[in-house]
Amino acid sequence: MSSKESIPTAKSDDNKFWKLDMLAELSKKVLEEKEGASGTEKSSSTRPPKWLMMVMMKEKNAHDPKLIIKKKLHASDLSKTQSRLSMPINQLLSSDFLTDEETTILHEPAPEPGKSTRTEGGKKGVSVVLVDPLSKRHEVELRRWKMGENWNYVVVGGWNNVIDRNEFKVDDVTVIWSFRYGGGKLCLALSPLVRESKHSGQSSSRRS
Secondary structure, eight states: OOSSOOOOOOOHHHHHHHHHHHHHHHHHHHHHHHHHHHTOOOOGGGSOOHHHHHHHHTSTTOEEEEEEEEEEOOTTTTOTTTOOEEEEGGGOSOSOOSOHHHHHHHTOOOOOTTTOOSEEEOSOOEEEEEEOTTOOEEEEEEEEEEETTEEEEEEESSHHHHHHHSOOOTTOEEEEEEEEETTTEEEEEEOOEEEEOTTTOOEEEEOO
16 A cells, blocks of 8 residues: 555535635625724624625626615516616615716716606616526616606616516515626626515515
8 A cells, every 4th residue: 555645636516615615704704894994783684695605706806795775576677668677775775885986977967857757867877797596697787767756776778688587576575785896897686586475474585
């Protein structure tokens, strides 16, 4: 028997989950540092979940995950005619997920009175990658509209493609996170859906 023992190599799956754990730990440390600097208490609900870590691992240099909103899908969100997903700004859990440049673009002056229709807001948007509950990537656009008395961030310019690829239903609940990748490109990620049973009143997590 040789005196030299062979060193087992790590399996690809083991290596993948090791990277996942490292990314989760890094995100946790960054979050704790931010909370410590701001004097806020830690909240486990704002720590990136594993499904998000898996999404981020597929992107180059993914970083800065932020919890944006817990969103219940309404009929208007699933209307192919309206073709947009709304996120009421007064319901956002994080308001600092945009850069100064993106904020400037989205806060351009509204159209002149009499020229707007059912919505008001800048005509320009920010190019965004959206990852749906099936982990499929979509090129969409983020804009800022006033609907009724409330301002909303809305996902347009590709939202109908997201509807086509997923079996969304009214009252489905998804959690929307943001993160950056590459040179700072903004990405929105939708969590696996939670759907309430009409008969039992219980909710279950599912992928469309």
